[in-house]
Amino acid sequence: MTETAATIETEALIVGGGLVGLTLGLALARGGVECVVVDALDPSSVTDAAFDGRVSAVAFATCRMFRALNMWDDLAAHAQPINDIVVSDSRGPRAADKAAAAPFFLHFDHREIGDEPLGHLIENRYTRLAQQEALEREPLVTLIAPDAVARVDYDARGATAELRSGRKVRGRVAFACDGRASPTREAAGIKLVKWTYPQVGIVTTVEHERPHEGVAQEYFLPAGPFAILPMVGNRSSLVWTEREELAPAFLALDDDQFTEEIANRFGPYLGKARPVGPRWSYPLGFHMAREYVRPRLALVGDAAHGVHPIAGQGLNLGLRDVAALAEVIVDTARLGLDIGADDVLKRYETWRRFDNTALALGMDALVHLFSNDVAPVRIARDIGLGIVNELPLLRRLFMRHAGGTVAMGGEKKLPRLLRGEAV
Ligand SMILES: Cc1cc2nc3c(=O)[nH]c(=O)nc-3n(C[C@H](O)[C@H](O)[C@H](O)COP(=O)(O)OP(=O)(O)OC[C@H]3O[C@@H](n4cnc5c(N)ncnc54)[C@H](O)[C@@H]3O)c2cc1C
Structure with missing residues (x-):
């Protein structure tokens, strides 16, 4: 220079x-x-x-x-390996409980394509x-x-x-x-x-009682996807997609009400979860x-x-x-x-x-x-999840694309x- x-x-x-x-x-x-x-x-x-x-x-x-x-x-100590990704459909309160019991879901397990994790959070x-x-x-x-x-x-x-x-x-x-x-x-x-989506991404971090074992969960609520992404320690990052007209009210809730809303979506699979730190929101497009x-x-x-x-x-x-x-x-x-x-x-x-x-x-x-919460679409996508889950070749291809190795x-x-x- x-x-x-x-x-x-x-x-x-x-x-x-x-x-x-x-x-x-x-x-x-x-x-x-x-x-x-x-x-x-x-x-x-x-x-x-x-x-x-x-x-x-x-x-x-x-x-x-x-x-x-x-x-x-410099990054290794802060990088949480993603071992598995579980994708499922769910609706309404206690969504995670229902997602856990959903008949159709998609499970990506890194061991199917090698020893390395699918990525890191x-x-x-x-x-x-x-x-x-x-x-x-x-x-x-x-x-x-x-x-x-x-x-x-x-x-x-x-x-x-x-x-x-x-x-x-x-x-x-x-x-x-x-x-x-x-x-x-x-x-x-x-x-x-x-184009813009009529959705906002609400992002916050939660601490929970039980370990996440490096499993990332994504399930689909009527307003859009809700992702629970494992972080180092007993913590997860939530990316909660909400309808844009409802998001400001959720963001303005006091701590107890916000915790309750999260519990409704999060469910008990990681034990009691409590938000820590600020809430952010991002317009999506x-x-x-x-x-x-x-x-x-x-x-x-x-x-x-x-x-x-x-x-x-x-x-x-x-x-x-x-x-x-x-x-x-x-x-x-x-x-x-x-x-x-x-x-x-x-x-x-x-x-x-x-x-x-x-x-x-x-x-x-x-x-x-x-x-989309229209019944025929929901049924079709549930069946689609179930079918992909039964096709190991396709599952592996998705994993390789998600990992960026192809x-x-x-x-x-x-x-x-x-x-x-x-x-
Ligand atoms: C809710 C949410 C969750 C996401 N999660 C993921 C994820 O899990 N994985 C993933 O891969 N991606 C994720 N993304 C996407 C990811 O965050 C972005 O794609 C990424 O941050 C883009 O980086 P960038 O450097 O291109 O742009 P930016 O981060 O926007 O950086 C642009 C930079 O340019 C600078 N700048 C602008 N104008 C000027 C100027 N005139 N002069 C000098 N500097 C200027 C700004 O200061 C800024 O530092 C997520 C996005 C959202 C909204």
């Missing part, structure tokens, strides 16, 4: 240092490509417990990438901390934060960002990792296919950028696509983008070629667009199927980082 009074010159400019942007910075740096990440938020505030209540289901292949990026030593704040620690060890990546990118200008040889502080950063290419609203995508005029690249610009992570959290895949898709993009860029740099050239960025788009679109639409179909085009199309190799 060279800095003159006016402009910082680098190879790759990354707009947004969230979970996706910082991982991209680390991956490029480990591949020998210098980069600057700019984020609007203060790094010390984003690791605070009050900043982000989400606990992400990190697929097995994504964990391999965290290992390859030197983050796993990790609190986002610990992933951010591990990224910040890894950043300290990578001299080729520089984080500028807090400072927002006010605009990006493109020319034939690169992209220049003007920051709110008045500084400028210039790279051969800009990577927009600036989230769902992506000001960089909007300024470039890239259109979205998008779908979006897919019509283009991922423009001259000297590529969209990555939520800037390119956003999905319902029904299958815990949003971050995993973004990190798969990172693995593919880093590989394309690092290979190009090793050949001494221009990392921001159109054909290089197109290679990334071709690699990722089909996979993202197929998975995102599949998840959208699941949301509609499982947020790409839509087959194992050999997985980027090196997702295979746990150096970028």
Whole structure:
């Protein structure tokens, strides 16, 4: 990186240092490509417990990438292995009791595909901390934060960002990792296919009496999916999808009433459960950028696509983008070629667009199927769950997809980082 009074010159400019942007910075740096990440938020505030209540289901292949990026030593103590996933249908109060007794359910057991867990549940704040620690060890990546990118200008040889502080950063290419609203995508005029769900994701953590044994439960209530995700210790993260008109009333309940509502859905299978810590709520929607690249610009992570959290895949898709993009860029740099050239960025788009679109639409179909209380639909999906449960080959295929160890085009199309190799 060279800095003159006016402009910082680098190879790759990354707009947004969230979970996706910082991982991209680390991956490029480990591949020998210098980069600057700019984020609007203060790094010390984003690791605070009050900043982000989400606990992400990190697929097995994504964990391999965290290992390859030197983050796993800092993460291991905070990562809860997911051994089993149980999916079932249920309705009304004491939903978990009914789910446990449901005649049709789907059980994914990691032992069917090997010794490794299906993935890990990790609190986002610990992933951010591990990224910040890894950043300290990578001299080729520089984080500028807090400072927002006010605009990006493109020319034939690169992209220049003007920051709110008045500084400028210039790279051969800009990577927009600036989230769902992506000001960089909007300024470039890239259109979205998008819709919103009439649902809100309520997220909170509960402590319970009995151990969860690494089992993630997801069952389907009339308002939408209710997920109980195992965390380290006798704790679980709840992702409770609720109708948007009802969610504010649930969020405003006092502690005793909120505990009662949770008990109604949670049931007694883990013993007494009590919420600990704050409640968060997230509006839920779908979006897919019509283009991922423009001259000297590529969209990555939520800037390119956003999905319902029904299958815990949003971050995993973004990190798969990172693995593919880093590989394309690092290979190009090793050949001494221009990392921001159109054909290089197109290679990334071709690699990722089909996979993202197929998975995102599949998840959208699941949301509609499982947020529906019409009797024939309910019966059909229950039977569908039961049938898949009886088909070991299909079950294993689902597990491999959930673990991220297969790409839509087959194992050999997985980027090196997702295979746990150096970028
Ligand atoms: C309830 C819920 C549960 C979820 N659970 C899971 C799960 O279990 N597993 C999973 O894989 N995914 C999950 N997701 C999805 C996942 O959280 C997101 O896909 C992921 O956080 C997106 O990361 P990102 O870095 O692309 O975007 P963001 O996290 O939105 O980061 C964008 C960054 O860009 C910065 N920024 C924006 N504008 C500017 C600017 N002008 N200048 C500088 N910086 C800027 C912001 O400060 C921010 O740091 C869940 C989502 C929800 C809502």
